[in-house]
Amino acid sequence: MRQLSARSARLRGIGALTAAVLCGAGLGAPAAVAAARDGAPAATSPGAGLVDTPPMGFNNWNSTHCRPEFNEDMVKGMADLFVAKGLKDAGYQYINLDDCWAESQRDANGKLVPDPVRFPHGIKAVADYVHSKGLKLGIYTSAGTHTCSEVGFPGALGHEYSDAQQFADWGVDYLKYDNCNNQGVDAQKRYTTMRDALKATGRPIVYSICEWGSNKPWLWAKGVGDLWRTTGDISDSWGSMLSIMKQNLPLAPYAGPGHWNDPDMLEVGNGGMTDTEYRTHFSMWSVMAAPLLIGTDLRQADDATYQILENKDVIAVDQDKLGEQGHVVSSEGGRWVVVKEMADGSRAVALFNESDRAQRIATTATAAGLATGHAYRVRDLWQHRDYNSAGTLAATVPAHGTVLLRVWKDDHSVVYPPAAELGVTGADFVQPGKTEEVTTTLTDLGRTTARRxxxxxxxxDGWQAEATSPATARTLKSGKALTTTWSVTAPKGTGPGSYGVNAVATYWPSHGDAVTTRVPLRARVAVAPPAGDSFASDLTALSSANGWGPVEKDHSNGEAAAGDGKALTIAGTTYAKGLGTNAASSLEYYTGKQCSALKATVGVDDEVGDRGSVTFEVLADGRKVASTGLLKGTDGAQQLTADITGAQSVQLVVTDGGDGPDYDHADWAQPTFSC
Structure with a gap:
């Protein structure tokens, strides 16, 4: 499902898919398909044996869409950078072309024609170049009459065997097969036909089924494809990435060597998220044993992007031979613990903080599946450092951050320094000119003593931080903690915003070098709304996350650039003031314990018709104080009133109804703070 014109592509593709479910129409199935239905042994996928671990590579779509920079030079440049930057050595091997590589019409013989401007030497020449670098080439088409771009390039429906042979003749190694313009043909029939066409070429080709999870391919696509999309398209936003992760996590039982759940390509480096959020993106995709397909133009990538994409410790989690997808151990309060069993008996443990403020997240080696009563070796996969542990796995995790650990049962782990947890409380909000109390707690989680x-x-700069209790200790034995109270003051006149505050701890093991651990935090300086009633759209949010495009003030959500929305309209009534969002969405406002109520009229915007399903929630200091329950496009408007008395901050949250975020245009009409 493509996003060049997100709404039009989804309307066209989803509408056709609905027809497929209702009509069950289709092409004449090849004999292999009929045999399978008659109880013959299930066929193998075209790429059987090629992706016993999730495929890794590059796809241009997230960074270029159909813009002119997608061309032969770009593809060759990616291959060159894979080699020069060490990405090939790290495991990346596929250079995949997405939509818009072809001419808009087939030739007189019904063959596909590469765009002569983008690919003047043809696809085979590009494949030969990629192969010369020891890499592999992928290509794209759709299981419909046309692809998903607005231009509508030729799709493969009715041309499966001819197109598959062309791909094989060109030296293609990977096919991404989309779902637009499918003319109501049954999804399983369409994707199985292309499976058989690819196999008939005799060339091993990895087969990526991209039908957006609409027909639950995890239930039927093993042996048809090598991987299958479980969700709609990702966008370069925290809300989109989070929503897709949540949809993919429950599907762990269906993934394994050669048959992977695919929550879509990586957005790392495209600029819509912070580096902390991109590390979470990369960590969670790896824990979910997802394909790692780089979606940024590496010719323009910064060092931070390369450091994330080249992290071999994290890649090893994704590429583990056991092929397990991580499962959720807990997720209360946005504090996620996700565990992935590894082939060597260790566990990868992701401590993921969904919330907008730093939180302590903890579990144990036993809860992660390791035997109890032992010593453990713990490796922090972003710090690249090993520790000994008595069994507790804990960290204060920054907002939207992930601490990714790998844990082994290891009775000889005392050769490593003791693990330590540095916790911080009280740093969320700071008032200019006023002293705030902050507490740090350093706890020895190891089996050995921390010293000095x-x-x-x-x-x-300009702020003051003074310890009002001891900030040093000669020793810290296993399980013991050093707690320090600090007085923190921001100078008068400090403007509203988010400011970096770092807690830093240093200690020495019994032998070896000093260990330094730090927790990066964001202290927020904010001003409460004025006395009286204020519309939320007239205030500045502390933070904002949205599933598609930015949150719009006084307009509906347009899904792409700021300002592309329409008038807020629910059940035929238009509202001049409000917020246009798309699930999953969250806005946080500082209320400074000075407000008593939030009132709004909420509902799914009329522009999506009878589609969309969302829940509106209001959280006061992280505690849910109001919720609509599930609202659909057919439900009209609902009044929402929340008691926010005494709250420091209030969040306006929209969650997806469980069917994916497409069409989830959720309007907060006339949201009013009473202060």
Whole structure:
């Protein structure tokens, strides 16, 4: 499902898919398909044996769509960078072309024709170049009459065997097969036909089924394809990535060597998220044993992007031979613990913080599946450092961050320094000119003693941070903690915004070098709304996350650029003031314990018709104080009133109804704070 014109592509593709479900029409199935229905042994996929671990590579769509920079030079440039930057050595091997590589019409013989401007030397020449680098080439088409772009390039429906042979003749190694313009033909029939066509070429080709999870391919696509999309398209936003992750996580039982759940390509480096959020993206895709397909133009990538994409410790989690997808151990309060069993008996443990403020997340080696009563070796996969542990796995995780650990049962782990947890409380909000109390706690989680322990608090220039209790200790034995209270003051006149505050701890093991651990935090300086009633759209949010495009003020959500929405309209009534969002969405406002109520009229915007399903929620200091329950496009408007008395901050949250975020245009009409 393509996003060049997100709404038009989805309307066209989903509408056709609905017809397929209702009509069950189809092409004449080849003999192989009929045999399978008669109880013959299930056929193998075209790429059987090629992707016993999730495929890794590059796809241009997320960074270029159909823009002119998608061309032969770009593809060759990606292949060159894979080699020069060490990505090939890290495991990346596929260079995949997405939509818009072809001419808009087939030739007189019904063959596909590469765009002569984008690919003047043809696809085979590009494949030969990619192969010369020891890499592989992928290509794209759709299981319909046309692809998903607005131009509508030729799709493969009715041309499966001819197109598959062309791909094989060109030296293609990977096919992404989309779902637009499918003319009501049964999904399983369409995707099985292309499976058989690819196999008939005799060339091993990895087969990526991209039908957006609409027909639950995890139930039927093993042996048809090598991987299958479980969700709609990702966009370069925290809300989109989070929604897709949540849809994919429950499907762990269906993934394994040679048959992978695919939550779509990576957005790392495209600029819509922070580096912390991109590390979470990369960590969680790896824990979910997802394909790792780079979606940014590496010719323009910064060092931080390369450091994320080249992290071999994290890649090893994704590429583990056991092929397990991580499963959720807990997720209360946005504190996620996701565990992936590894082939060597270790566990990868993701401590993921969904919330907008730092939180302590903890579990144990036993809860992660390792035997109890042992010592453990713990490796932090982003710090690239090993520790010994007595069994507790814990960290204060920054907002939207992930601490990714790998844990082994290891009775000899005392050769490593003790693991330590540095916790911080009280740093969320700071009032200019007023002293706020912050507490740091350093706890020895290891089996050995930490020595010469010190804790510090780094604050912005001009701020003051003074310890009012001891910040050092000669020793810290296993299970013991050093707790320090700090007085923190931001100078008068400090403007509203988010400011970096770092808690830093240093300690020495019994042998070896000093260990330094730090927790990056964001202290927020904010001003409460004025006395009286204020529309939320007239205030500045502390944070904003949205599933598609930015949150719109006083307009509906347009899904792409700021300002592309329409008038807010629910059940025929138009509202001049409000917020246009798309699930999953969250906005946080500072209320400074000075507001008593939030009132709004909420519902799914009329522009999506009878589609969309969402839930509106209001959280006061992280506690849910109001909720609509499930609302659909057919339900009209609902009044929502929340008691927010005494809250420091209030979040306006929209969650997806469980059917994916497409069409989830959720309007907060006339949202009013009473203060």
């Amino acid at each position: 322990v010190s804790v510090d608090l780094d604050v912005p």
